Amino acid sequence: MTDHDVSFLRDLDVECSFTESRREQYARDASPHHPSTPDAVVWPERTEEVSDVLSAAYERGVPVTPWSGGSGLEGNAIPVEGGIVLSTKEMTWVEADPDTLTARVGPGVVYDDLNEALAGDGLRFPPGISSGDVATIGGMIATNASGFNAVRYGETRDHVRRIEAVLPDGEVVEAGRNVVKTSSGYSITDLLVGSEGTLGVVTDATIELAGIPAEKRAALVAFESARDACRAVSDVIGAGVKPGAIEFMDAHSIELLNENRDDLTLPERATLLLELHGNTSGIDEDYAFVEGLCRDHNVVEWTEPGGAMADVWEARREALPAARAYDPDLDVAVIGDVVVPITNYPDIVERAHELADEYDLLVPLVGHAGDGNLHYTPLVDREDEDHVIRAMAYNNEVVQAAIEMDGTATGEHGVGIGKRGFMSDEHANTVDVMRAVKDAIDPKGLLNPGKVIPEE
Amino acid sequence: MTDHDVSFLRDLDVECSFTESRREQYARDASPHHPSTPDAVVWPERTEEVSDVLSAAYERGVPVTPWSGGSGLEGNAIPVEGGIVLSTKEMTWVEADPDTLTARVGPGVVYDDLNEALAGDGLRFPPGISSGDVATIGGMIATNASGFNAVRYGETRDHVRRIEAVLPDGEVVEAGRNVVKTSSGYSITDLLVGSEGTLGVVTDATIELAGIPAEKRAALVAFESARDACRAVSDVIGAGVKPGAIEFMDAHSIELLNENRDDLTLPERATLLLELHGNTSGIDEDYAFVEGLCRDHNVVEWTEPGGAMADVWEARREALPAARAYDPDLDVAVIGDVVVPITNYPDIVERAHELADEYDLLVPLVGHAGDGNLHYTPLVDREDEDHVIRAMAYNNEVVQAAIEMDGTATGEHGVGIGKRGFMSDEHANTVDVMRAVKDAIDPKGLLNPGKVIPEE
Known part of the structure; x- marks a missing residue:
């Protein structure tokens, strides 16, 4: 990584900082990936x-990495080649239109807000x-984020009608x-969703909303075994029911949650958290x-x-903070995120345990x-190199197993740095199509370099 | 248009025909667009x-136009530059997987089948x-087709998980x-959906299914006026209800339907056909x-x-056949297809009437x-040039009005030939992004040339 001359930013009418303390704040996201400090940060x-910054940087060959909430779990917004971090946090407008069930939103709006x-x-x-409480709409569009309620309501992609970028x-x-x-030409909207700021910086979007049910x-259901819980999920989804949420937690997770909160005494068994909306x-x-x-x-409770x-x-x-808090000597090595076809869910969970x-x-x-979505957080002593290496090997094997089960290497966290190495395993030569698209839209490779598309 | 030497097809192991009578069958779709006869037809x-045909044609610079059911309404599959028409009608496998609520399907499977x-x-x-009864899955993927039930279940795009192309x-x-x-890189799936065979030929797909409700x-609701009917629609959708179908027919359409069928005597008023699924x-x-x-x-009945x-x-x-049968001297000049935000639906209908x-x-x-989707079929005497010109001007004005209302030039029929001229009006410079993608994936411009992307 080389230092880039970013002094030209002083001539633009945009808030920016070159101080080390500010730049350091944008060197790492919420993942364990290696930090990398940008040469400058701008807050358009x-x-x-945004356009002024990008055109000036483009002319000079300076990389720009868009930054949303900083809650990425795969190093998605770490500026690995330095240059400029472009934070969208000042772009926070929300214009709801209840009659069309949509809202026009700025990329910096925090999800909960x-x-x-x-x-x-x-x-x-x-x-x-x-x-x-941290992630923004821009970041959600960038990674096609989703979570608890996607099973009923879909991913971010399903809600994005229009993007300005x-x-x-x-x-x-x-x-x-x-x-x-619409069937009016190529869906550039869908191309931008999930492209993690490697094709364009999202500056405004029109999103579809849902009514508050x-x-x-809701129910909390403890099962005899993880396999029982996962089979129940597979049956429920296979029957065509769309719960508002259906979360799986294994016995370890429940133990961590109980330890993390004084008010919680859940049975330490494989558990489903079910919520129906209507x-x-x-x-x-x-x-x-x-x-x-x-x-x-085999429901136990x-x-x-x-x-x-x-x-x-x-x-x-708080599952992730709970995992991090469990033992002061242990840290989360990697935040796993795979999806498999729902019928393979019991198998991927079993494989992850094995x-x-x-x-x-x-x-x-x-x-x-x-959704067939599994998260796993191996806990390791970061001082113990072998421990960390085992966790990485574990992650590698779980992802490969998911891909072999016709699944995907990343369900909702994006590719970033961490999943780049799996892209060819999952997509084979379709990665070349992605690369051709990237080269066509960003021929100089300046927008969020080092992400999504693997090296040739 | 020049004749292409397609004799190389004889050396491939694929059914093909060079006879005029067969070729003529692939010169026109279900639209009024000008026919154009291919030099050969293949049925892989x-x-x-499919790969053999495409690679051989690519080497020789021969255009290939994929052909599905032939039910396109915008000239989507008319081989305007001749060359080869590649029909997918022999690729008709269906492998349902009820447990994952999906099916693996060949592109030639007819929708009703x-x-x-x-x-x-x-x-x-x-x-x-x-x-x-005619359209195939391949064609539906090509145009991102939808219809009566999209209001509840979504477009074709919403159901395509995986495409082999x-x-x-x-x-x-x-x-x-x-x-x-999944958030695993650029959605090439979504790029292919709606690309009308200009980027690749779909040879297999995994699609999501819904349960039969x-x-x-159902209800048939006659209103005092078209505006009343459309306001009712806007209110229903705005309230967050998702009917299985909610169809609008104006008084003219009802008159045509009544004339077309002896068993029908609907009140000749603006009508909603409502169907709830649960x-x-x-x-x-x-x-x-x-x-x-x-x-x-103001419900009348x-x-x-x-x-x-x-x-x-x-x-x-049978609305389209009924329009065609209404008067032997009159033919459908153009099959209109626009979508506007639901709150603008009363306005676009009023404008179409005006x-x-x-x-x-x-x-x-x-x-x-x-869906905010409006179809219109001006009836003209094809021998009367002025009549035809007026219908074309009418179409132009309705599409422009839809675009001005923040709508789209084509809701479900695709761009084909007929909507190419509106692409820049609707998408402005985003058409250049589409063109860059097309050039990156089809640098020789051989796949379904003359469609979707307008000339520069």
């Missing part, structure tokens, strides 16, 4: 300012991410329209139906937490099970 | 055969197109995985709620056709109203 407030702003209209942006050379483009459907019913009385029929499907698989559900959710959201034994690792498992 | 049965094959498992591919040079690629969500309730008792609540919303807008609904649907599916008066044209209107 409007699309024109957006939903707070929408709540008055009975609406929400529904993918349901764990890091909603600035291309690497500073040109401003608008992709998509505020319509529910009028009714919810607007009509049909929710009770669904509930009974789902309960029946689950009880075919079925509880309906009612008002206490908020605490359970808060605990679940491999934890093989590599002698403590690996709590949680997952947005209804 | 397997991906390898697919749903017949899936019905035994209680499943269907739900976009609900009018030309389901052959690139212009014959390389076989696989995009996407059989998972409900356990319960349906799996639980909640459907009755939804029905009452929707009825209440509609009755705020509310009927629940019950078993007779099948006839109504059949009639609605313009029909201005241009002195008979223009029946129908539309998948819940």
Whole structure:
């Protein structure tokens, strides 16, 4: 990595900083990936300012890495080649349009803030991410993020109608329209979603919203074994039910959650956290139906937490901090994120457990099970090189297993740095198509370099 | 257009024809666009055969136009530069996987045949197109087709998990995985959907299915005026209800339907055809709620056709033939297809009526109203040049009006030849991004030339 001359930023009408302390804040995201310090940070407030920065940087061959909430888990926004970090955090407008069930939003709006702003209209942006207090809409679009509620409401992609973006050379483009459907040419909108700022910087978007469900019913279900819990999930989804959320936590995870919170004493068993959403009385029929499907698989305890559900959710959201807090000598080596076809969910969970034994690792498992999505966080002593190497080998084997089960290497965290090495395994020669697209849109390779597309 | 030497096809192991009578069958689709006869037609049965044809044609600079059901309404598959038409009609496999609610399908499977094959498992591919007896899955993917049921179930795009495609040079690629969500790099799947065979030939796909709804309730609702009907639609959708279908037909269309079928005597007024789908008792609540919303807008007659609904649907599916049959001296000049934000639906319908008066044209209107989708079919005497010119001017003005209302020039029929001229109006400089992608993937411009992307 070389230092870039970024003094030209002083001549632009955009807030920027060259101080080491500010730059250091943008050297790492929420992942364990190696930090890399940018040469400057800019905080544009409007699309024109983003365009000015990009065109000036493009002319001079200076890399620009867009930065959203900084909550990325795969090093997605780490400026590995230095240059400029472009933070969108000042671009925070929200214009809801309840009549079309959409909102126009700036990329810097934090997920929870957006939903707070929408709540008055009975609406929400529904993918349901764990890091909603930090992650922004721009980042969610960049990684096609999703979470707890994707099983019913879909990924970020499913909600993006229109994107305004600035291309690497500073040109401003608008992709998509505020319509529910279109067959008007290539979907540049869908190309930008999930491209992690390697093709353009998202400066504005029109997103579809969902109504806040009028009714919810939740259950916490402890099973005899992880396999039982996962089979129940597979049955529920296979039956065509779309719960609002269906989370899997293995016994290790529950143990960590209990240790992390004084108010929690969940049975330390493989558990499903179920939530049904509905607007009509049909929710009770669904509930009974789902309960029946689950009880075919050795349910040990079925509880309906009612008002206490908020605490359970808060605990679940803290699964990663809980893993980090479990033992002061142990840290999370990698945050795993794979998805498999729902019928293979019991197998990937079993394989993840087997491999934890093989590599002698403590690996709590949680997952947005209804999506076939599994997260795992091997805990290691970072001072112990062998321990870290085993965790990396573990991650490698779980991802390969997921790919072999017709799954994907990354369900919602994006590719960033961490999953680049798996792209060819998953996509084979389709990576060349991605590379051709990248080269066509960013021929100088200046936008978020070193991410998504692997080296040739 | 020049003749291409396609004799090399004789050396390939693929069924082909050079006879004029066969070639003529692939000169026109279901649209009024000018025909153009290919130099040869091939009917590959397997991906390898598609690859062989494409690589041989690519080497020799011969254009190839993929052909699906031939039901395109914008000249999407007309081989405007001659060369080879590649029909996928022999590629008709269907492998349903009820446990993952998906099916692996060949591009040549006809929509209705697919749903017949899936019905035994209680499943269907739900976009609900009018030309389901002819259109194939490959064509639906090509144009991102949708229809009656998109309002609840989404477009074709929303259902495509994985595509195998052959690139212009014959390389076989696989995009996407059989998972409900992924953030693993650029979505080449979404790039291929809606690209109308200009980037690759779809040879296999994994599509998501929906359950056949356990319960349906339908209503035919005649309103005082078109504006009343459209406001009712806007209110229903704005309230967050997702009907299985909500079709608009203006008084002209109803008149045509009545004339076309002896068994039909619908009130000749602006009408909504409503269908609610559900799996639980909640459907009755939804029905009452929707009825209440509609009755705020001058309902003249509310009927629940019950078993007779099948006839109504059949009639609605015949709207285009009915328009064509209305008067032997009049033909459909153009099949309009625009989408606007739902709140603008009353305005686009009103504008379409006003313009029909201005241009002195008979223009029946129908539309998948819940999507904000409007179809219009000006009827003209093809011998009368001025009549045809007026219809073209009419189409131009309606499309421009839709674009000005933040809508799209084509909702479900694709761009083909007919909407190419509107691409810059709708997408401005984003057309350059589309062109860059096309050039990157098809540098020789041989795959379905003359479509989607306008000339520079």
